[in-house]
Amino acid sequence: CDVKSLTARDHVGIQDFVLLDETTEAAFLSNLKKRFCKDLIYTYIGTLLVSVNPYKELDIYNKKQMDLYMGVNFFELPPHIYALADNAYHTMLTEFNNHFILISGESGAGKTEASKKILQYYAVSCPSTTLLNTVRDKMLMSNPVLEAFGNAKTLKNDNSSRFGKYMDIQFDSQVRISSQIQSVPEMHFKELLQKRKTES
Numbered sequence: 001c002d003v004k005s006l007t008a009r010d011h012v013g014i015q016d017f018v019l020l021d022e023t024t025e026a027a028f029l030s031n032l033k034k035r036f037c038k039d040l041i042y043t044y045i046g047t048l049l050v051s052v053n054p055y056k057e058l059d060i061y062n063k064k065q066m067d068l069y070m071g072v073n074f075f076e077l078p079p080h081i082y083a084l085a086d087n088a089y090h091t092m093l094t095e096f097n098n099h100f101i102l103i104s105g106e107s108g109a110g111k112t113e114a115s116k117k118i119l120q121y122y123a124v125s126c127p128s129t130t131l132l133n134t135v136r137d138k139m140l141m142s143n144p145v146l147e148a149f150g151n152a153k154t155l156k157n158d159n160s161s162r163f164g165k166y167m168d169i170q171f172d173s174q175v176r177i178s179s180q181i182q183s184v185p186e187m188h189f190k191e192l193l194q195k196r197k198t199e200s
């Protein structure tokens with residue numbers, strides 16, 4: 001799947017809601033539906049990304065796709081979680097400051113999966129060394145461990161996270177992943193965010 005075919009594929013509805021003529025909920029949903037029917041689960045609202053859970057494996061999360069989005073201008077290619085991750089990484093490099101990716105949605109919306117895609121993207125796209133690969137592997141492998149203890153089957157989601165997650169990825173001066181994730185129960189969430197705010 002090359003850049004040309006990818007761009008051509010995404011002329012379904014409008015790929016950025018900012019360009020939607022009619023600003024009604026019906027028009028919003030109709031655009032989402034039109035795109036979803038063609039397996040286009042991502043749509044931008046400016047720099048926000050709206051994602052609809054496809055509940056099936058789509059061939060859009062692989063090394064080829066990651067390579068496509070690496071270092072490419074945010075709006076140059078069709079909306080994708082990799083574009084969002086790449087944009088945060090490159091903005092961090094140019095602005096020399098911290099960045100948050102906030103993922104929200106109802107239970108079963110696909111938040112956990114989205115966070116895994118972002119971690120996988122960084123694991124593949126960030127420069128690394130053998131030593132740092134250990135950190136990267138730990139980062140990726142920590143998810144199943146956390147899920148084993150903190151997830152449960154609910155009516156809405158067979159693999160529902162029953163705890164809030166705060167992931168902190170730190171980069172060294174050569175912008176390689178140098179340290180890994182922190183994850184906390186939901187009740188400590190606000191406290192932790194407040195602490196981080198005061199620190200920065």
Ligand SMILES: Nc1ncnc2c1ncn2[C@@H]1O[C@H](COP(=O)(O)OP(=O)(O)OP(=O)(O)O)[C@@H](O)[C@H]1O
Pocket residue numbers: 053054055056057058105106107108109110111112113114157159160161162
């Ligand atoms: N991008 C995706 N592609 C394919 N399947 C997906 C995707 N996102 C989510 N799913 C499917 O939907 C299920 C629920 O997603 P996920 O656990 O990420 O939801 P969640 O928003 O984290 O829910 P909760 O708040 O209950 O933890 C996943 O187990 C997976 O089967």
